[in-house]
Amino acid sequence: MWMQITAIDMNKDTYEMGLPVIKKAGVEHKINFIQSQALSALDELLKDDATRGSFDFAFVDADKVNYQKYHERLLQLVKVGGIIVYDNTLWFGTVAMPEEFVKEELKPTRFYSIEFNKFLANDDRVQISQVPLGDGITICWRL
Numbered sequence: 549m550w551m552q553i554t555a556i557d558m559n560k561d562t563y564e565m566g567l568p569v570i571k572k573a574g575v576e577h578k579i580n581f582i583q584s585q586a587l588s589a590l591d592e593l594l595k596d597d598a599t600r601g602s603f604d605f606a607f608v609d610a611d612k613v614n615y616q617k618y619h620e621r622l623l624q625l626v627k628v629g630g631i632i633v634y635d636n637t638l639w640f641g642t643v644a645m646p647e648e649f650v651k652e653e654l655k656p657t658r659f660y661s662i663e664f665n666k667f668l669a670n671d672d673r674v675q676i677s678q679v680p681l682g683d684g685i686t687i688c689w690r691l
C-alpha cells in the first residue's frame with residue numbers, strides 16, 4: 549500500500565535541513581511538506597472526509613502551549629489503534645521538580661507540560677505510556 553508522510557512546520561528551513569538525508573534515502577516523493585502554523589494545517593486536513601481517521605501515526609514536537617489543541621485534532625485524524633507521540637513531556641525533568649528548583653526560563657513550558665500530562669492521564673480516548681527517553685516522550689494508543 550502507498551505510504552505517505554505529512555510533515556507540518558511553519559519554518560521551511562527545518563525541513564530543508566533534513567532534505568539531503570531524505571533525498572539520499574530516496575523517499576522525498578513520499579513526504580508532503582506543509583509550511584504552515586500547525587493548527588491551521590490540521591484544521592485543513594480535518595475538512596477532508598478522506599483524511600479523517602486515516603493516519604496511522606503522528607509525532608508532535610512543536611510549541612508545547614498548543615499540545616492539547618493538537619491532541620483534539622489528532623484524535624480525529626489518527627485511526628483507532630493508531631499511535632500519537634508527544635515529545636518533551638518531561639521538559640528537562642522539570643515536571644517532577646519542585647518549582648523553586650526550576651530555572652525561570654523553563655517555568656512557562658513546565659507549566660504547560662504538567663497540565664498536558666495531567667490531561668492525557670485522564671483522557672479515556674487514549675491509553676498512554678510515558679517513556680523517559682531523551683526529554684521524555686508520551687506514547688498514546690488511540691482507543
Ligand SMILES: C[S@@+](CC[C@H](N)C(=O)[O-])C[C@H]1O[C@@H](n2cnc3c(N)ncnc32)[C@H](O)[C@@H]1O
Binds near residue numbers: 556609
Ligand atoms: C524542536 S523543533 C523539532 C523539529 C523536528 N521535529 C526535529 O526533531 O528535528 C520544533 C519545530 O516546531 C516548529 N514549530 C513550533 N511551533 C509551531 C507551530 N505553531 N506551527 C508549526 N510549526 C511549529 C518549529 O519551527 C521547529 O521547527
